[in-house]
Amino acid sequence: MTTTGRARPTTAPRRGPAGPTASAAPALEVTDLTVRYGAVTALDGVTFALAPGRVTGLVGMNGSGKSTLFKSVMGLVRPTAGQVRVLGQSTELARRRGVVGYVPQQEDVDWSFPLSVRDVVMMGRYGRLGLTRRPRRADHDAVDAALERVELGHLDDRQIGALSGGQRKRAFVARGLAQGAQVLLLDEPFAGVDKRTEATITTLLRELAGDGRTMLVSTHDLASLDVLCDDALLIQRRILLHAPPAEVLRPENLARAFGVDVSDARPATVSAPSGASPAEVAR
Numbered sequence: 001m002t003t004t005g006r007a008r009p010t011t012a013p014r015r016g017p018a019g020p021t022a023s024a025a026p027a028l029e030v031t032d033l034t035v036r037y038g039a040v041t042a043l044d045g046v047t048f049a050l051a052p053g054r055v056t057g058l059v060g061m062n063g064s065g066k067s068t069l070f071k072s073v074m075g076l077v078r079p080t081a082g083q084v085r086v087l088g089q090s091t092e093l094a095r096r097r098g099v100v101g102y103v104p105q106q107e108d109v110d111w112s113f114p115l116s117v118r119d120v121v122m123m124g125r126y127g128r129l130g131l132t133r134r135p136r137r138a139d140h141d142a143v144d145a146a147l148e149r150v151e152l153g154h155l156d157d158r159q160i161g162a163l164s165g166g167q168r169k170r171a172f173v174a175r176g177l178a179q180g181a182q183v184l185l186l187d188e189p190f191a192g193v194d195k196r197t198e199a200t201i202t203t204l205l206r207e208l209a210g211d212g213r214t215m216l217v218s219t220h221d222l223a224s225l226d227v228l229c230d231d232a233l234l235i236q237r238r239i240l241l242h243a244p245p246a247e248v249l250r251p252e253n254l255a256r257a258f259g260v261d262v263s264d265a266r267p268a269t270v271s272a273p274s275g276a277s278p279a280e281v282a283r
């Protein structure tokens, strides 16, 4: 399986808003989810469902609740109200069974920690290790397969912080694969990576969706939204829109989410000279 160096895909395979898997049970179902941190309401009645095998972008300004949504799906924050089901299971069960995986934001990780790439990917197997916590043949095989899938097999002994930004993201995707995650949450996987690396990660995520995995990806890179995603969620504490990328990128919809006129955000005109996306400019 080769992903590195592939040409940038021109667009995500179109499945339409309903798609062939629309009749399948949702891979991720969020119902009336409200999360408050003291006086701050981070999420307010969030409701949506994702069908299996789709890549969905999560688009919203800073502080709109994207990370809180991810943490809720991972069972790391307790909802004030509402519920989350992953493949029909509670968040606690889904996390224990490893069916949901998380690729964190760059700044949420201590990269100086003395762990190799292989150690990080092996973490995906922790839920399956016996009392001895000693990996068995099947665990090593799963880690090898995951590393190969993301093309990091040759760097497995390297300290995790000694990887490039894009390689670090791929290492965490591999952790999710080793774990057997069917639902992957990726928190800004394109932050700080160059265009070529972005294309490599995009191709990898599209391949994983082709296998039937479901991905929710927060991104400020609006120009690439329709290359990566089948659908997008526009969020501002609540879900403003759940639609194909072209619809979400309509200036009037972006203006609702960002509170300013970001009409330059249309894909054809989005490449601002600074390289910053309109969403980043709008911060």
Ligand SMILES: Nc1ncnc2c1ncn2[C@@H]1O[C@H](COP(=O)(O)OP(=O)(O)OP(=O)(O)O)[C@@H](O)[C@H]1O
Pocket: 037, 038, 040, 041, 042, 060, 061, 062, 063, 064, 065, 066, 067, 068, 069
């Ligand atoms: N632990 C916390 N305690 C109090 N308030 C919090 C906490 N975590 C987040 N918030 C607040 O909740 C709101 C949503 O934050 P969240 O981190 O989910 O947004 P985000 O969309 O991920 O932002 P960004 O794009 O900057 O990562 C913000 O107003 C934030 O200040």
